Amino acid sequence: MSMIKEFKEFAMRGNVIDLAVGVVIGAAFGKVVSSFVDDILMPPLGIMLGGVDFKDLKMVLKQGAVDAEGKITDVTLNYGNFIQSLVDFMIIAFAIFLMIKLMNTLNRKKAASPGVPPAPTKEEVLLTEIRDAIRTKPVV
Template sequence: MGIMKEFREFAVKGNVIDLAVGVIIGGAFGKIVDSVVKDLIMPVVGLFFGKLDFSNLFLALGTAPAGTADTLQAYRDAGVPVFAYGSFITIALNFIILAFIIFLMIKQVNKLKRAAPPAEPPATPEEVLLLREIRDNLRK
């Protein structure tokens, strides 16, 4: 029974729950960044490089059967081993953009932390004020 109690204490700690929430939000955020790169950035980059589609850049490491279309998916469907460096370029670009966005977010959070005004000191209790008044009267 002791191990179950320890596990429950571990699982309910704030850090574990925060981590779980972070992983879930991170997964969703990763999909958003993937879409931004795939649907918004890569078409613009491809336009500058002559309508180049990075996701379809590959090097066939075998021979494809006759009549196979010259696309990455067609080669994979035919069972031909491929070196898909275009997919790697896309994923690397996703990582760089995601890292840059996280950097900007952390930079903003740190800026907000520095800009936060210092908290007001707590009000002096009435007892302390009375004792100070008595002390000051005794000095006169």
């Protein structure tokens, strides 16, 4: 029974829930970026390159035979899909870079804004008392 209790405490910690939310949002963001690349970015790029659709780029390694359903199955090296994945990755990496840069800028502005200074730590209070005691002590 204690193992179930420990698991429940682990699963309900903020970090685990935050991670789960991040994974779900990341998956949705990946779909949006893939759609952007597939549907908006790659068609004009393909036209500029002479009407090439990157998904159709492949190298046939071995000619296939007709299977039972009448389909011809070639063994291919689909480098067009790889190029598409690289473009997806670069866009996602750039978007994450911009988000982190924005967060860092906001954190710097927040830290630089004047406000109430934080309360001194126990060590700072103790060091201040020691300094004040040394100053009030007569020099021999």
